[in-house]
Amino acid sequence: MENPSTAVSMELTKKEGLLERLGKWMPLSLSLIMPVEVILLFLLIVPSFISIWLSLVSWQPTFGIGIFQAKFIGLKNFIDLFTEPRFLWAFLRTFYITGVTVSLEFLIGLGLAVLVYKPFPGRTFFTLILILPMMFPPLVVGNNFYMLFFAEGPINALIGYVLGGPFKFDWLSSPSYAIYPIMIAEIWQWYPLMFLIMISGLRGLPPNQLRAAEVLGGSPWQIFWRIKLPQLKPIILIAIVIRTMEIIKMFDVVYIMTRGGPGTLTETISIYMYKIGLKNFRFSYISAGAWIVLIASVIIFTYLLKPLLYKVEKFEEKIEEGAEE
Amino acid sequence: MGIKLRLENLTKVFGELVAVKNLNLDILDGEFICFLGPSGCGKTTTLNMLSGLEEPTEGRIILDAKVINHLPARLRDIGLIFQDYAIFENMNVYENLAFSLRAKKVHKDEIDRVVKEEAGRFQLTGMLYKDTRTLTPGDLQRVAIGRTVILAPSVFLLDEPLDNLDADMRITMRGELKRLQKDLGKTMVYVTHDQEEAMSLADRIVIMNLGELQQFNTPVNIYNRPTNKFVAGFIGKLPMNFIDCHLKEEAGKLILFDTNQTFQLDISKHRKRIESSIPGKELCLGIRPEHVSMASVSEKDSCEVTIRNIEVLGAENVVEFNLKGESGVVRRMTVPPEVIPNVDDRILIRFQQEKIHLLDHVKGIVLI
Amino acid sequence: MRGTRYEATDYVRMVVFIIITIIVIFPAYWMVMTAFKPMDEWLKYPPVWLTLRPTLDNLKSILGMAKGTIINPAQSAAGPAILKGLFVSVTATFISIAAGCMAAYSISRYQIGGNFLPLFILSARMFPPIAVILPLLVMYTWVGAIDSYWGLIVAYAGFTIPFSVWMMKSFIDDVPKEIEEAAVMEGMGNFEVFYKVTVPIIKTGILVTALFVFILNWSEFLVAVTICYQNVETAPIFLASLFSAVAGTLYGHQAAMGLIIIIPTVVFGYLIQKHLARGFTFGALKR
Numbered sequence: 001m002e003n004p005s006t007a008v009s010m011e012l013t014k015k016e017g018l019l020e021r022l023g024k025w026m027p028l029s030l031s032l033i034m035p036v037e038v039i040l041l042f043l044l045i046v047p048s049f050i051s052i053w054l055s056l057v058s059w060q061p062t063f064g065i066g067i068f069q070a071k072f073i074g075l076k077n078f079i080d081l082f083t084e085p086r087f088l089w090a091f092l093r094t095f096y097i098t099g100v101t102v103s104l105e106f107l108i109g110l111g112l113a114v115l116v117y118k119p120f121p122g123r124t125f126f127t128l129i130l131i132l133p134m135m136f137p138p139l140v141v142g143n144n145f146y147m148l149f150f151a152e153g154p155i156n157a158l159i160g161y162v163l164g165g166p167f168k169f170d171w172l173s174s175p176s177y178a179i180y181p182i183m184i185a186e187i188w189q190w191y192p193l194m195f196l197i198m199i200s201g202l203r204g205l206p207p208n209q210l211r212a213a214e215v216l217g218g219s220p221w222q223i224f225w226r227i228k229l230p231q232l233k234p235i236i237l238i239a240i241v242i243r244t245m246e247i248i249k250m251f252d253v254v255y256i257m258t259r260g261g262p263g264t265l266t267e268t269i270s271i272y273m274y275k276i277g278l279k280n281f282r283f284s285y286i287s288a289g290a291w292i293v294l295i296a297s298v299i300i301f302t303y304l305l306k307p308l309l310y311k312v313e314k315f316e317e318k319i320e321e322g323a324e325e
Numbered sequence: 326m327g328i329k330l331r332l333e334n335l336t337k338v339f340g341e342l343v344a345v346k347n348l349n350l351d352i353l354d355g356e357f358i359c360f361l362g363p364s365g366c367g368k369t370t371t372l373n374m375l376s377g378l379e380e381p382t383e384g385r386i387i388l389d390a391k392v393i394n395h396l397p398a399r400l401r402d403i404g405l406i407f408q409d410y411a412i413f414e415n416m417n418v419y420e421n422l423a424f425s426l427r428a429k430k431v432h433k434d435e436i437d438r439v440v441k442e443e444a445g446r447f448q449l450t451g452m453l454y455k456d457t458r459t460l461t462p463g464d465l466q467r468v469a470i471g472r473t474v475i476l477a478p479s480v481f482l483l484d485e486p487l488d489n490l491d492a493d494m495r496i497t498m499r500g501e502l503k504r505l506q507k508d509l510g511k512t513m514v515y516v517t518h519d520q521e522e523a524m525s526l527a528d529r530i531v532i533m534n535l536g537e538l539q540q541f542n543t544p545v546n547i548y549n550r551p552t553n554k555f556v557a558g559f560i561g562k563l564p565m566n567f568i569d570c571h572l573k574e575e576a577g578k579l580i581l582f583d584t585n586q587t588f589q590l591d592i593s594k595h596r597k598r599i600e601s602s603i604p605g606k607e608l609c610l611g612i613r614p615e616h617v618s619m620a621s622v623s624e625k626d627s628c629e630v631t632i633r634n635i636e637v638l639g640a641e642n643v644v645e646f647n648l649k650g651e652s653g654v655v656r657r658m659t660v661p662p663e664v665i666p667n668v669d670d671r672i673l674i675r676f677q678q679e680k681i682h683l684l685d686h687v688k689g690i691v692l693i
Numbered sequence: 694m695r696g697t698r699y700e701a702t703d704y705v706r707m708v709v710f711i712i713i714t715i716i717v718i719f720p721a722y723w724m725v726m727t728a729f730k731p732m733d734e735w736l737k738y739p740p741v742w743l744t745l746r747p748t749l750d751n752l753k754s755i756l757g758m759a760k761g762t763i764i765n766p767a768q769s770a771a772g773p774a775i776l777k778g779l780f781v782s783v784t785a786t787f788i789s790i791a792a793g794c795m796a797a798y799s800i801s802r803y804q805i806g807g808n809f810l811p812l813f814i815l816s817a818r819m820f821p822p823i824a825v826i827l828p829l830l831v832m833y834t835w836v837g838a839i840d841s842y843w844g845l846i847v848a849y850a851g852f853t854i855p856f857s858v859w860m861m862k863s864f865i866d867d868v869p870k871e872i873e874e875a876a877v878m879e880g881m882g883n884f885e886v887f888y889k890v891t892v893p894i895i896k897t898g899i900l901v902t903a904l905f906v907f908i909l910n911w912s913e914f915l916v917a918v919t920i921c922y923q924n925v926e927t928a929p930i931f932l933a934s935l936f937s938a939v940a941g942t943l944y945g946h947q948a949a950m951g952l953i954i955i956i957p958t959v960v961f962g963y964l965i966q967k968h969l970a971r972g973f974t975f976g977a978l979k980r
Contacts, residue, residue: 028883029803035792036814036854043851044817047828054828067831115710120703126710130717134969135962137912139929140951144724147944152738154723160739168738188720196970200978211378212411214398216476217428226424230415238977249821252914256933270915273823278919283827290824297819 055288060281077288086264087289090272097179097268098247101186102240109194113202134192142256145185146172172258178266185253194239201235202228241301248297269293329354329512330480335384337370344370346536352514357506359527360516367536368516372482375514376405388480404473405482409489410465412457419453421468425476439475447471462489481513487522499525520560532556554684557611563643566656568610581610585650588628607686614643616680617658620673627673632666727948735944751949771931771950778927781842782910785849790903793857798887801865815975818855826919833920840924848916853906856972860905863976864898865891904961905972911957928954
């Protein structure tokens with residue numbers, strides 16, 4: 001014989017699992033996010049503080065003392081960095097590579113997306129193949145292009161065919177030209193991402209607006225510049241920001257292809273910091289460097305990217321006026 | 326007035342679905358034509374073929390005596406106003422209006438002049454530089470119409486343009502559209518599923534159902550002389566009443582009576598018409614609610630009905646009733662506003678003889 | 694495709710794409726070809742475009758099953774590196790997904806942290822790895838996590854959390870709240886709703902995110918090579934070790950290893966290719 005009230009109270013207690021009891025002193029929303037918070041705390045917040053501390057003291061693991069016993073030197077590390085040509089060059093080089101690579105990836109991605117927009121025989125097949133490079137780990141891509149640009153390798157052989165004679169240029173040891181195979185490798189690997197994003201963007205455009213433009217007399221060219229591209233701006237912006245964010249950190253490809261060489265002529269920020277930080281053990285110095293890079297990235301995004309978009313608008317208008325004449 | 330637009334055997338097939346079947350029409354210059362029909366009847370597809378956004382599977386479209394089938398949309402002298410207006414969201418009102426002129430590479434100053442002029446006509450002057458994403462549907466619609474007017478095509482196509490507006494805006498805009506068409510003097514083809522709209526706007530109505538043309542005539546003629554059951558039932562604020570009935574010969578007269586023998590109508594005067602059309606056995610009496618009136622006992626063709634429901638609408642009342650022995654069917658009549666019978670009352674009614682339609686049930690053709 | 698009619702320009706585009714595809718595929722083709730070339734063809738000039746003597750020796754050599762004469766400079770063979778890499782990647786993925794899923798739910802349904810927290814999580818990706826690695830090294834030495842499996846696993850989990858959270862948040866956002874509300878009205882506790890109702894609905898999304906994160910972990914190089922120097926070796930580390938002045942240019946071996954490394958990434962990549970744009974843009978773009 002069961003007392004109804006006990007049955008009910010048993011029901012209620014059944015639902016109180018472990019997490020519900022946890023929920024008594026912490027709302028569920030917080031407890032769910034706890035693991036991520038903990039992980040980020042240890043992997044991001046604490047290291048950040050340590051990094052700030054390191055950047056303001058003089059410390060290397062070879063000093064033999066704990067980091068909190070290191071001598072406080074204020075901004076000296078930062079000043080040293082700003083006067084270190086190798087660092088500045090690495091800095092500039094990285095942003096140069098970033099600018100060129102992202103722009104080309106974007107143009108290629110957009111161009112391909114436009115070409116793929118209307119159906120043609122084999123479209124699905126080609127689209128699938130064209131995104132292949134993105135599936136390769138950067139290290140393998142670097143390795144691959146290292147082999148391709150080998151002095152007696154296939155790329156040179158092809159150039160040789162075109163030029164009519166043997167072409168045995170050692171790209172990766174060349175002071176002026178080593179940077180190009182690196183850029184080509186990056187572009188090869190990441191243009192598919194831009195391609196996919198642009199396809200997604202184009203498909204997301206409101207079809208009736210495009211039809212209306214047709215009926216109102218717009219040519220495909222006009223419709224592209226005056227309606228499609230402007231409406232794609234937000235997506236383009238996302239794509240470029242995200243791509244830039246990742247490529248500033250590029251390491252694998254350069255490491256495998258040139259290790260930053262010849263000498264230091266293809267050193268990117270990451271390579272420089274890796275060498276000085278982990279080979280020369282100048283932890284403090286490099287910590288400061290990392291902060292400079294971070295701040296510079298933020299500044300670039302806020303002050304360069306927006307004006308860039310404005311320039312793109314002006315550029316578009318010029319193109320249309322040109323087309324009208 | 327010559328023929329502006331001719332549709333010849335126009336057909337559109339999507340895989341298994343025949344969206345438009347063998348449409349043949351002549352539209353005269355300056356006419357206001359409505360394509361009317363329920364969803365899926367093919368009216369929007371036809372519009373798309375006319376504008377050039379869809380290619381016909383078969384048939385020809387002839388504008389001003391020139392075949393335009395293979396011309397792309399932008400080369401046709403036709404404008405289209407979309408149901409959702411399709412205003413370019415990345416441009417302001419001015420740029421939307423100017424679009425067709427810029428496409429034609431008209432000079433900047435000329436564009437400015439024309440846009441400002443037309444903006445005045447549509448009361449858009451105050452918001453010329455506004456972001457189009459902040460506009461109300463009413464404003465958006467005027468921009469949509471305005472930019473098409475600036476395009477200055479010789480035929481305007483409109484795809485249910487009033488559908489997105491509230492009821493009162495709809496009625497206002499109806500009048501404005503009619504006035505606009507008269508001002509411009511251009512041919513307009515207007516697609517809608519709202520029969521009242523079509524009746525009030527059109528010079529002639531094209532009624533379509535399931536891809537086929539049902540009737541093409543003036544509103545008055547369609548109302549008074551529907552050619553088939555679909556048209557008869559579709560047109561009219563309240564649906565037409567359809568009563569199954571039969572014919573018999575009695576004392577030299579042709580008598581129409583319903584299954585339960587609640588009424589008998591002498592339709593001898595229509596004998597010629599009926600005999601020449603060879604009707605089937607299944608007949609149907611069609612009478613509009615507005616043509617059913619209260620009757621007195623003395624009238625021969627009266628019949629008794631039971632009241633099921635009354636709707637008091639203010640300007641008139643709608644009475645739902647059943648004939649004797651009927652159930653599950655709704656019949657309607659309209660009565661003056663003072664008349665408010667009670668439910669389950671029995672009253673006498675008669676059908677106004679001149680307004681009776683006789684339909685062949687099977688073939689759906691109207692005989693009277 | 695049934696009913697599609699192609700015009701002349703369409704065929705022109707097809708030809709253009711054939712050319713483009715050949716150019717794009719070429720590097721991949723070269724790597725695959727090299728992986729199966731016998732040693733004497735690796736550095737030959739003019740290059741051997743299509744080997745007529747394909748061999749599995751390269752693969753066998755790096756997997757430690759060499760028949761003989763090739764000097765493998767790396768102390769370890771690829772096999773252990775592959776297994777260790779798998780172990781680390783899978784575990785880290787699991788942690789990242791589990792934690793990320795819960796966090797994503799919290800952010801999506803409870804808007805925890807408002808605008809700040811989600812962006813903060815995202816900003817974790819903006820730090821150059823070096824910025825995080827140096828302090829991490831310091832921290833790890835304190836706890837003895839250098840060159841340890843758990844050290845690497847935790848690091849990988851942390852670095853992929855932004856992707857996990859944002860990707861899964863975009864999947865959770867797509868689930869209508871009404872379903873959860875209905876479950877609550879049936880008497881389910883909130884956490885029950887999460888793992889009994891929401892999680893099953895976004896099963897595919899979770900799988901997609903997991904594969905995505907796995908690819909990132911499996912391919913990762915810098916952190917691995919920094920934190921580990923001997924004991925823990927992942928597949929990319931092994932590949933890098935094949936570059937050694939001692940042995941010369943072991944192109945065939947490198948290509949073979951590259952081939953092994955890309956197998957999971959290409960396979961998984963194509964499985965989730967519809968969602969790649971969503972993943973790389975942190976859920977901002979859904980196809």
